[in-house]
Amino acid sequence: MKIGIIGAGPAGLACAYKLSAQGINPEVYEAGPSVGGLAKSIKLWNQTVDLGPHRFFSSDRRVNELWLEVVGKDYSMVDRLTRILYKGNLYQYPLKPGDVMGKLGPGETFRCLVSYFKEYFAPEAENGGDETFEGWVVKRFGRRLYEIFFKTYSEKLWGLPCRELDADFAVQRIKKFSLIEALKSSVLGDKGKKHKTLVDRFAYPLGGTGDVYERMAAFVSERGGAVNLSTPVRRVVNDGFHVRGLELMDGTVREYEHMVSTMPLTQLVSRLDGVSEPVLAAAKSLRFRNTILVYLNVHSSDLFPDNWIYVHSPELLFGRITNFRNWSPSLYGSEETSILALEFWCDEGDDIWRWEDERLIGLAKDEISRAGLVKADISSEGYVHRISKCYPVYSAGYKRLLKPVEDYLRKIEGLTVIGRYGSFKYNNQDHSILMGILAADNIAKDAHNDLWAINTDYEYQESAVITETGLVDTGG
Numbered sequence: 001m002k003i004g005i006i007g008a009g010p011a012g013l014a015c016a017y018k019l020s021a022q023g024i025n026p027e028v029y030e031a032g033p034s035v036g037g038l039a040k041s042i043k044l045w046n047q048t049v050d051l052g053p054h055r056f057f058s059s060d061r062r063v064n065e066l067w068l069e070v071v072g073k074d075y076s077m078v079d080r081l082t083r084i085l086y087k088g089n090l091y092q093y094p095l096k097p098g099d100v101m102g103k104l105g106p107g108e109t110f111r112c113l114v115s116y117f118k119e120y121f122a123p124e125a126e127n128g129g130d131e132t133f134e135g136w137v138v139k140r141f142g143r144r145l146y147e148i149f150f151k152t153y154s155e156k157l158w159g160l161p162c163r164e165l166d167a168d169f170a171v172q173r174i175k176k177f178s179l180i181e182a183l184k185s186s187v188l189g190d191k192g193k194k195h196k197t198l199v200d201r202f203a204y205p206l207g208g209t210g211d212v213y214e215r216m217a218a219f220v221s222e223r224g225g226a227v228n229l230s231t232p233v234r235r236v237v238n239d240g241f242h243v244r245g246l247e248l249m250d251g252t253v254r255e256y257e258h259m260v261s262t263m264p265l266t267q268l269v270s271r272l273d274g275v276s277e278p279v280l281a282a283a284k285s286l287r288f289r290n291t292i293l294v295y296l297n298v299h300s301s302d303l304f305p306d307n308w309i310y311v312h313s314p315e316l317l318f319g320r321i322t323n324f325r326n327w328s329p330s331l332y333g334s335e336e337t338s339i340l341a342l343e344f345w346c347d348e349g350d351d352i353w354r355w356e357d358e359r360l361i362g363l364a365k366d367e368i369s370r371a372g373l374v375k376a377d378i379s380s381e382g383y384v385h386r387i388s389k390c391y392p393v394y395s396a397g398y399k400r401l402l403k404p405v406e407d408y409l410r411k412i413e414g415l416t417v418i419g420r421y422g423s424f425k426y427n428n429q430d431h432s433i434l435m436g437i438l439a440a441d442n443i444a445k446d447a448h449n450d451l452w453a454i455n456t457d458y459e460y461q462e463s464a465v466i467t468e469t470g471l472v473d474t475g476g
């Protein structure tokens with residue numbers, strides 16, 4: 001069977017790898033000059049870094065088995081330390097009530113508690129209820145805590161008031177955190193909590209996150225498949241509801257019986273033949289958010305201990321900072337500097353997206369010294385990496401727009417749509433890898449996995465997590 005795959009990110013390569021392992025040799029087309037997509041690693045100043053923080057974690061046996069099969073023993077366990085910077089204080093993340101109360105002080109803590117109980121006994125009527133991000137969080141945490149710990153960061157990330165953001169973002173990313181549970185565990189300790197330490201540690205490849213995908217690509221090529229780099233695909237070629245293959249940018253058409261696409265959903269749909277106006281209009285309304293990563297090579301090996309810090313402080317423009325010095329010594333080797341990556345989020349039309357590199361590097365240096373994370377006089381070099389269409393924006397009601405697109409694509413025989421911007425889901429690596437695995441099963445084994453049903457809060461069939469000695473069952 002002739003299979004074409006668009007995109008050599010985690011989803012496309014997991015699918016290609018699984019097909020290759022079953023004797024089907026796919027041909028992968030990647031627009032960029034290297035593999036890994038958003039989860040690639042790059043070389044900078046004689047060190048290895050990722051595109052922002054990339055913590056791989058899954059409790060799904062299928063995903064972890066594949067990851068271990070590819071990485072072998074070439075990984076180490078990293079103790080995660082992540083904090084939130086807000087008004088000059090660093091709060092532990094996930095939030096710990098004792099820490100929060102200590103740093104907010106008695107007055108602010110009292111206001112937070114009053115606001116929490118007010119919401120509990122007399123909920124606000126006009127906050128969007130369970131439909132919007134703001135309504136969902138205020139209902140569970142109270143307005144005051146929402147304003148301190150959820151509002152500023154989310155608005156920086158999405159560029160939308162939280163009232164216009166769908167509750168899905170909260171449901172998928174923070175649903176497991178409950179204030180009452182957190183308070184209980186701060187009073188009772190962590191007794192009875194299963195595998196907490198496993199969750200706070202994660203497995204990280206010695207060669208950087210992207211090493212996993214370089215190995216997958218090598219496997220595909222060794223088995224007889226192809227991974228074509230710097231080969232962007234213009235469109236999937238269809239004849240009504242049947243796939244015929246793909247067209248490259250130079251007009252070359254290649255025929256395939258089955259196409260797997262991880263290209264942005266909006267582009268895929270707008271370039272198919274015969275799409276109805278309402279479906280096109282729905283696809284055009286779906287938005288993505290861009291990221292600008294500014295890397296600084298700071299001449300110190302001891303800045304702050306976190307893997308990354310969320311920057312909630314509203315007076316600072318950047319939203320997150322990663323310190324690659326704290327991931328694995330294999331990334332920096334004998335170098336004595338620390339590479340930091342600051343993330344700025346914006347829309348395609350925003351001025352900052354078109355700023356020159358030097359101006360962005362100047363902004364990053366200024367912001368990190370104002371944040372108090374690096375002294376202003378420590379010299380550093382800078383490098384800028386721009387990511388277009390980085391985050392699918394879950395604006396309120398986006399599911400109503402996605403549904404007709406999904407219904408239309410489901411009807412096209414021989415087309416599988418997966419991945420983060422491929423299927424417009426806020427995937428982490430594990431979700432994209434799972435989509436790739438299940439897509440390969442659908443193609444090679446005629447399985448009938450519903451790939452559109454895989455969300456970031458998917459339920460695991462069997463739970464197992466990666467430890468330093470390999471996979472450990474966690475029940476389920």
Ligand SMILES: Cc1cc2nc3c(=O)[nH]c(=O)nc-3n(C[C@H](O)[C@H](O)[C@H](O)COP(=O)(O)OP(=O)(O)OC[C@H]3O[C@@H](n4cnc5c(N)ncnc54)[C@H](O)[C@@H]3O)c2cc1C
Nearest residue numbers: 007009010011031037038052054055233419420427428429
């Ligand atoms: C700053 C940041 C931090 C993150 N942190 C984490 C984390 O801590 N943990 C975690 O698990 N995940 C994290 N992620 C998410 C993770 O990177 C993604 O979930 C994952 O890379 C998605 O894989 P994918 O294959 O679905 O999509 P992508 O990685 O986006 O890959 C899609 C590929 O398709 C290619 N492509 C697109 N259009 C075309 C075309 N027309 N022709 C040919 N090729 C095309 C692209 O070049 C790209 O290589 C983070 C992402 C970012 C940006």
